[in-house]
Amino acid sequence: MLILWDIDGTLLRTTHGVGREMYIRAFRSVLKADVTETVSSMSFAGRTDRSLVHEIGDAVGFTSDVVESAWPQIEQHMIEAAFELIRPDTTIALEGARQTLEMLSENGVAHALVTGNVETIGYHKLAMVGLDGFFEHGAFGGHHADRRLLPPIAIERYNTSRGTSFSTASAIIVGDAIGDVDCARAHDITSLAVTTGVQSADVLRQAGATHVIDSLHPPDRTTKLIRTLLRRWIVMPVSQELLDHYHNTRFEVEGLDTLRIGKPLPASVIAWAKSQGASMVALLGAENPQSTLTTAEDNARRHAALMVECTERGLPFLPVLGLTDDWRENHLLVAGLTREEAEDFRRRYDQTTVLHAMIDGAVELIGL
Numbered sequence: 001m002l003i004l005w006d007i008d009g010t011l012l013r014t015t016h017g018v019g020r021e022m023y024i025r026a027f028r029s030v031l032k033a034d035v036t037e038t039v040s041s042m043s044f045a046g047r048t049d050r051s052l053v054h055e056i057g058d059a060v061g062f063t064s065d066v067v068e069s070a071w072p073q074i075e076q077h078m079i080e081a082a083f084e085l086i087r088p089d090t091t092i093a094l095e096g097a098r099q100t101l102e103m104l105s106e107n108g109v110a111h112a113l114v115t116g117n118v119e120t121i122g123y124h125k126l127a128m129v130g131l132d133g134f135f136e137h138g139a140f141g142g143h144h145a146d147r148r149l150l151p152p153i154a155i156e157r158y159n160t161s162r163g164t165s166f167s168t169a170s171a172i173i174v175g176d177a178i179g180d181v182d183c184a185r186a187h188d189i190t191s192l193a194v195t196t197g198v199q200s201a202d203v204l205r206q207a208g209a210t211h212v213i214d215s216l217h218p219p220d221r222t223t224k225l226i227r228t229l230l231r232r233w234i235v236m237p238v239s240q241e242l243l244d245h246y247h248n249t250r251f252e253v254e255g256l257d258t259l260r261i262g263k264p265l266p267a268s269v270i271a272w273a274k275s276q277g278a279s280m281v282a283l284l285g286a287e288n289p290q291s292t293l294t295t296a297e298d299n300a301r302r303h304a305a306l307m308v309e310c311t312e313r314g315l316p317f318l319p320v321l322g323l324t325d326d327w328r329e330n331h332l333l334v335a336g337l338t339r340e341e342a343e344d345f346r347r348r349y350d351q352t353t354v355l356h357a358m359i360d361g362a363v364e365l366i367g368l
Helices: 018-030 036-038 048-057 064-083 099-104 119-128 147-162 178-185 199-209 217-232 240-248 265-277 296-312 339-348
Strands: 002-005 012-014 091-093 110-114 172-175 190-193 211-213 249-251 279-283 317-322 325-335 354-358 364-366
Touching: 002 147, 012 048, 012 119, 012 325, 018 036, 018 048, 018 110, 036 048, 036 317, 048 064, 048 325, 099 110, 099 217, 110 147, 119 296, 119 339, 147 172, 147 178, 172 178, 172 217, 178 190, 178 199, 199 211, 265 279, 265 325, 279 296, 279 339, 296 325, 339 354, 339 364
Parallel strands: 002 110, 002 172, 172 190, 190 211
Antiparallel strands: 012 091, 249 317, 279 325, 279 354, 317 325, 354 364
16 A cells, blocks of 8 residues: 655644745746746645746746756755745644554555656755655655646555556645645546645535545544555454444334344335335445544535435335444435346445345345
């Protein structure tokens, strides 16, 4: 498992406008241009240093060829400014970052960088908050202006150095911006977006993030979620504890009786299914993807999406509450779905299991 990490807004944050000041100093020194006003209104989130330099240069009248020719000197002046401006007192590690990196490392997860920073500047920022020791490889904003080209470079550099065989299918990108999500989607890489940058959860979801959380804190939640997201591509053994959890859950159907795995359907549920002209039922869920506890907000959004789909497809359903002593989760009991249709819902809503039953049979657990 290889995690490709963004830096700014994900692991740390710089203060006092030091990022913008690097560009101002570099353009002043190399191209004798004052770009103070230009950079003051620009968004740097998810961008590469190289693309930003081209955009700034274009805004103040330089052609792309001129800017590209000046890039090596601009990069060097940015590095010099970074070493002066980016210090321990202007750099803050974000809550949960260190602990998440440590917990993942202890669980055998490898780390690399995919960041818009120039390589030297990226490592310098990490060193200011003591996180540089977690990373030896990556792809950086000096390699290409287009961030979408960076993930394969990071994976190849890691594999070459360590003798591993990671691919996009065994990787996940963690970042805080649309640019992070875009470069993940360009290679069909799972993405975990955090809202510790400047872009909201809604914006990141609309961009196509696989999952969105508000912070890397608490680190145990984040670590569990990352490992769960990776299970989409990697076959993981199912624990007896998880199996016991499912079999101990009671599924309380609103207005009717309770369902239990391995038990016949209650008479009240059979009567309801028959009233809908159905000979089978399925219990669908959307909350807590892959049996990993997520936020109440995300669960509400996911469950609402499931209800909307069932309503739009004209599927009759009843609310169900799944309960154990320490777990509660919303579900829908849907009449008339085949096993194959129920399995399709399971995959699309990223669930570990669904339940299915013929009206004259027992409740079956599907998916494990």
